[in-house]
Amino acid sequence: MSYTVDFKNVSTIGLESSPVAEALAGVRAHEARYFMNKYKHGFTVVPASESRETLDYVQRILKEERELEFEAKALETSHFQVENIQFTYVFYEDGLAVNVMYTVDDPSKRAVGFKLSEDMEIPKELEGKFKFARQKSKLAGTIRGSYFVIKGEY
Template structure:
């Protein structure tokens, strides 16, 4: 059983090695609040070295590699996957403060995209420098910068 992310009492547990641990914890809590409010889903993360997390991390890395030839330089700290309303949502949180989510609709022809979010205080990593970033405010995470791309291929694991 993984760690339930509490968005009321934000904790840096599992993220302590990040130079922006507080901001990354806020970003993780922001995701947890979204899933609780939208889908009544409890957001639970696994350490990156857990077998369940390793599968998620590899699936996300494969999509990045095959779609855009992107390899994230920062080590992953935690990952999670949720299957809600016919959508597989994978999240990976990296030591640098980067969070990646994959929205993968299970039904053929549905929405499929990769989203990138930067914790407050983090600059875009070199491997994502070509993207344009939008800003959004969050009570839990401060200013989040985000971008995304649409997935064209099929990547059901």
């Protein structure tokens, strides 16, 4: 069952099994606010168990580009296109949010981003491989983020 994320009243719906559910809900709401403000697009998520194709897509890019496989359980995904950019998100139980930004007509503007919920430890899969910048968010506290550029075609 899909859920359109409310960024005015942050909710842990769908994220209850996460030990950092409140912080992860803040990150999810932060993303929802961004897409509403920039593109007037509602940010809708679906349980990962109902979106295997989306999860497989993100896992394939992570594996082929950087040999990354996360142990944490995927809770939710989101996949949509605004303008000429496809966005795909996976929210993990440990508090990690992964997003793929894939510009359909410009290979130089494709990337994978990582966002860590407030107080979340850097996952061992990312330790020492990426530098994380801090960003303040009214909805999510302090978010740490990093990214890498996608080189392949997906």
